Amino acid sequence: MLNIVLFGPPGAGKGTQAAKLIEKYGFHHISTGEVIREEIRQESPLGRSMKSYIDKGHLAPDELVIDIITEYVCKHKDCKGNVFDGFPRTTPQAEAFDKIMEMHGAPINLILSLEVPDEELIKRILLRSKDSGRADDRCESVIRNRIDVYKAQTAIVAEHYKKQGKYRAVNGTGDIDGIFRNLCAEIDPLLK
Structure with missing residues (x-):
């Protein structure tokens, strides 16, 4: 089992890239932010x-x-791999x-950090707000706080x-497919 953390600031493209990774590799995906937003919707x-935390960008x-993650890990012990997003x-x-993860015999193998400049993040999140319906995506001051x-x-x-040797920075700017290729270049050697 391969366990990957997709890391990066709000708007870095974690959700977009996670979807592509899941499609290519057949991994499971958990976005803690999405789980929490679903609880808010319900x-x-x-x-x-x-x-109150989310609306303020906290x-x-x-x-x-941790409780959400523990429950998820218990349910997905026998899968091919996991992408943890957020x-x-x-x-x-x-x-x-x-x-x-160690307790379940499934340590984290790789942390992939999408690196994106702040102004690009703000631009992406404001653009995303047109479709997301998220209050925390609409206000630039809340975005900057996030x-x-x-x-x-x-x-x-x-x-x-980094101390564990599992961290890799990946350029998160450019076209989606190019970023995806860079992520795959870090994952593929671990699958051999």
Whole structure:
């Protein structure tokens, strides 16, 4: 089993690239952000508690996200591979994630980080807002806050995985297929 984390700031193209990876390799996919947004759409107790965080561009509490991931890993122990999108977002989440995955005999193999300049991220998210319906995609100040939160809390997770030799930076600008080829160039050697 190959376990990949698709890493990068909001608007880097993680969801787009995850869909292409799943189609090519037959991996399973989990987007913690999508799980949380679905809970918000359903107005579940979890969704209502998360809405105030998301609307302000803040991260979900670690405990909640770790519970979501643990449940997912338990259900997908025997698959070909997984693409984790939007997780881990903090160093405590990364540490807990490593323990969960090791406990299930399925360690993280690779962290692929999509690198995109801030102004390009803002442009992409504002464009995406026309289709997404997400309140946190419509306001530039909220978008900038999300990017700042990413830099302060999530980008530092890269150091955790660099120390393990699992981190790879991938240029996230250019056309979608070119970015995809760059991601595949990092994954293919692990499948041999």
